[in-house]
Amino acid sequence: MKIGIIGYGSMGKMLLWKLSSNYKIDKSDLLVANRTPDKLEEAKDIAVICDNKALASAADIVFVCVRPADMKSVLQEIGPCLKSDALLVTLNGSITFDMIKKVIDHKTAKVIPSLTAEIDRSQTIVCFNGLVEDRDKDVLRELLGTIGEVIELPEKEVGMGSELVSCMPGFIASIFDVICTSAGSHTDIPREQIVKMVLNTMSATGDLMLIKDLSFDEVVERVATKGGITEEGTRVIYDMFPPAADEMFNKTLEKRRLTAENAGRSFEE
Numbered sequence: 001m002k003i004g005i006i007g008y009g010s011m012g013k014m015l016l017w018k019l020s021s022n023y024k025i026d027k028s029d030l031l032v033a034n035r036t037p038d039k040l041e042e043a044k045d046i047a048v049i050c051d052n053k054a055l056a057s058a059a060d061i062v063f064v065c066v067r068p069a070d071m072k073s074v075l076q077e078i079g080p081c082l083k084s085d086a087l088l089v090t091l092n093g094s095i096t097f098d099m100i101k102k103v104i105d106h107k108t109a110k111v112i113p114s115l116t117a118e119i120d121r122s123q124t125i126v127c128f129n130g131l132v133e134d135r136d137k138d139v140l141r142e143l144l145g146t147i148g149e150v151i152e153l154p155e156k157e158v159g160m161g162s163e164l165v166s167c168m169p170g171f172i173a174s175i176f177d178v179i180c181t182s183a184g185s186h187t188d189i190p191r192e193q194i195v196k197m198v199l200n201t202m203s204a205t206g207d208l209m210l211i212k213d214l215s216f217d218e219v220v221e222r223v224a225t226k227g228g229i230t231e232e233g234t235r236v237i238y239d240m241f242p243p244a245a246d247e248m249f250n251k252t253l254e255k256r257r258l259t260a261e262n263a264g265r266s267f268e269e
């Protein structure tokens, strides 16, 4: 089976290197193409460097890892070359199957990985159009399983799913950046040490909850004894943080809606 990756940016690069190391695929079965071919020089020992059309003619799975604005032109270019049985995979949550169908009516999957794939702990969202067969789904799940967990969602939930796994590392990093900065203004402990303490505790708390199947309430109850110090802090979070969390999702989901609208217009032209 030959796997092709079009677009060697943040996502394409991550997928190419991860598939090469984790899926242990031969160099001759891994194909890569990029608009600026010079960038592919570093990948020449793990993949065959192609142009988009040559890649689409040879690959059994074609990952299109380009930004929404470039998606239509790439699909137009590769559409006539794709093998009839190949699985087309796009990486953008705003480009719907209906938009893609206007350019090419082909079996297509959408995949949204998370940055945490870097340590093989992605929560990767997948969804499929009606043409994808069960054996294609199994192959894709197996491939993506090498970079973490695979979560299948209906297309209408891909937006929120992306917020929860693909955007979430950014949300989590910014929330704890604020907490570390505030802690720093109340202590002489160096910032570097504060960050390490908070990150290790955050990561261990997540693992503790997953391994022991604990709910948020249970953790809060275990740590925040009635009338104690932690309870003072958790009360502030529950009183003051909900409006910020609501506003965050209002803004990101609205931005997602506008991005999808713009992408839709570009597919009409």
Ligand SMILES: NC(=O)c1ccc[n+]([C@@H]2O[C@H](COP(=O)([O-])OP(=O)(O)OC[C@H]3O[C@@H](n4cnc5c(N)ncnc54)[C@H](OP(=O)(O)O)[C@@H]3O)[C@@H](O)[C@H]2O)c1
Pocket: 006, 007, 008, 009, 010, 011, 012, 033, 034, 035, 036, 039, 052, 065, 066, 067, 068, 070, 073, 074, 091, 092, 093, 111, 112, 113, 114, 115, 166
């Ligand atoms: N970044 C994330 O965390 C993330 C997570 C989930 C999904 N996604 C989605 O994944 C997609 C890619 O995102 P990204 O962050 O990887 O973008 P990126 O870093 O900007 O990379 C895009 C790549 O596509 C290449 N490209 C553009 N037009 C091309 C064409 N006609 N033929 C071949 N290659 C072409 C660009 O080439 P040049 O070198 O010439 O610029 C660039 O290397 C987007 O749709 C994004 O929404 C991203």
